[in-house]
Amino acid sequence: MLKKLQTEISYFKNQTHNFQILIFTNLVYALVLPVIDIFVAAYIMRNSNDTSKVVIYQLAIYTGIPLTFLLNGLLLKYFNIRKLYSLGMMLSGVSMIIMMSLQTLDLIGIGIAGITMGLSFGLYWSNRDYLALSITNDNNRNYYYGLETFIYTIIAIVVPAAIGWFIQSKTGDDQKHNAYLIITGIVFLITVSASIVCFRGKFENPIQKQYIFFKFHPLWNKLLLLASFKGLAQGFLVTAPAMLIFKLLGEEGALGKAQSIGAILAAIIIYLIGRFSKPSDRIKTFSAGLILFALGACLNGFLYDKTGVIVFLLLLLIAKPLMDLAYFPIQLRVIDIVSRIEKRGEFTYILNHEAGLYVGRLFGAGTFLALYYVVSEDFALRYAIGIIALLQLCSIFISKKIIKEGDKLSPENEPELDLKVLEEAAVKLL
Numbered sequence: 101m102l103k104k105l106q107t108e109i110s111y112f113k114n115q116t117h118n119f120q121i122l123i124f125t126n127l128v129y130a131l132v133l134p135v136i137d138i139f140v141a142a143y144i145m146r147n148s149n150d151t152s153k154v155v156i157y158q159l160a161i162y163t164g165i166p167l168t169f170l171l172n173g174l175l176l177k178y179f180n181i182r183k184l185y186s187l188g189m190m191l192s193g194v195s196m197i198i199m200m201s202l203q204t205l206d207l208i209g210i211g212i213a214g215i216t217m218g219l220s221f222g223l224y225w226s227n228r229d230y231l232a233l234s235i236t237n238d239n240n241r242n243y244y245y246g247l248e249t250f251i252y253t254i255i256a257i258v259v260p261a262a263i264g265w266f267i268q269s270k271t272g273d274d275q276k277h278n279a280y281l282i283i284t285g286i287v288f289l290i291t292v293s294a295s296i297v298c299f300r301g302k303f304e305n306p307i308q309k310q311y312i313f314f315k316f317h318p319l320w321n322k323l324l325l326l327a328s329f330k331g332l333a334q335g336f337l338v339t340a341p342a343m344l345i346f347k348l349l350g351e352e353g354a355l356g357k358a359q360s361i362g363a364i365l366a367a368i369i370i371y372l373i374g375r376f377s378k379p380s381d382r383i384k385t386f387s388a389g390l391i392l393f394a395l396g397a398c399l400n401g402f403l404y405d406k407t408g409v410i411v412f413l414l415l416l417l418i419a420k421p422l423m424d425l426a427y428f429p430i431q432l433r434v435i436d437i438v439s440r441i442e443k444r445g446e447f448t449y450i451l452n453h454e455a456g457l458y459v460g461r462l463f464g465a466g467t468f469l470a471l472y473y474v475v476s477e478d479f480a481l482r483y484a485i486g487i488i489a490l491l492q493l494c495s496i497f498i499s500k501k502i503i504k505e506g507d508k509l510s511p512e513n514e515p516e517l518d519l520k521v522l523e524e525a526a527v528k529l530l
Contacts, residue, residue, distance in 0.1 A: 118235045121301035128294040129189050130252050132287045134259040136192055143280055148205045151343045152472050155465050157214045162461040164218015169454045172226045173311050181227050181305050186295030188223025193288030200284050229450045233432050241429035246374010249421040253367035311448040320438045322502050324456035329495045331460020332488045344409045366418045382426040387496045389422030397489035404482045437509050464488050
């Protein structure tokens with residue numbers, strides 16, 4: 101076992117300096133992601149007991165993200181990518197401070213906090229996606245995302261359980277509110293630490309070109325459709341576990357325990373798949389994640405009790421990393437291919453990709469809100485996730501078409517030039 105561990109450490113050390121720094125940066129920042137994804141939603145639920153406000157907060161976030169992607173493209177002309185990346189991470193702490201300072205959770209305050217978090221995510225993800233694209237290639241992207249997802253999954257075991265225990269150990273609303281304030285302070289310090297690590301990298305800005313286009317290669321249009329289906333679940337899936345647990349399992353302590361079930365097994369599976377799988381295995385990985393997600397969502401809708409929530413969370417812990425592990429390398433490979441064909445900068449596609457995600461997010465969150473207001477809160481919580489999960493199964497067929505077409509267009513499949521034929525043609529011309 102020790103020998104195998106040393107082998108994996110050596111394999112990581114053989115990666116480039118920037119590869120290692122980006123992993124370390126994301127490792128530190130990953131400590132705050134469960135807080136942002138889960139406990140902010142739990143805070144809104146605790147203080148308002150209104151799931152629609154959680155979804156509206158999420159919509160505000162997702163509205164801020166594409167606007168910031170666009171802004172980031174302009175800012176990269178004047179600021180180093182490390183500064184913008186770091187600013188994005190620190191703004192997430194600022195957003196939490198805004199949320200905790202609200203006297204009452206009205207829609208305006210929630211919207212401001214959500215937009216600020218959207219600014220944070222926009223700066224973070226746009227720069228992170230470009231850096232991941234620039235420091236990896238198609239051969240090591242499975243490993244990069246497998247390692248990154250392994251780290252996120254392990255942290256998803258410890259952080260929710262520790263925070264849930266910390267909040268649950270307090271008695272009374274005032275003490276629990278103070279616990280959230282302490283957590284917010286720690287989050288801000290962690291984001292500063294992640295920024296310091298980021299500055300150890302030698303990251304270069306993208307070459308500035310025009311990055312707003314309205315016509316793209318058919319292969320890219322297929323990826324945008326795939327992005328829209330991915331965005332369907334993101335519309336409210338980030339906060340759905342918190343809403344379900346708060347409604348059916350109880351308080352934040354149960355939230356932490358439920359998030360930790362099966363996470364160790366999931367982390368090991370994801371790392372091994374990322375480490376040893378080939379690019380040709382991505383469809384299998386993607387399909388497995390989508391099917392597990394659909395199974396968990398349908399079981400939750402059928403049972404809609406404590407058992408259903410726990411089973412759903414258990415399957416989601418495995419399904420979401422599997423989907424991400426396959427999706428991101430597919431996305432980056434398409435960017436490699438299409439940017440070469442259309443002779444455009446890679447950041448053009450990173451920016452445009454967010455538009456596809458945003459369309460899906462609006463539809464996903466809108467589905468929940470429509471069911472919430474037209475039928476009932478329980479009906480929305482029970483069935484919206486299942487509807488979205490079943491629709492997402494279409495992604496399997498879309499991704500197959502993307503990979504098949506991408507294989508035909510990739511540089512390695514272009515016919516080699518016959519020098520003899522060129523020589524004869526040149527003689528004829530002369």
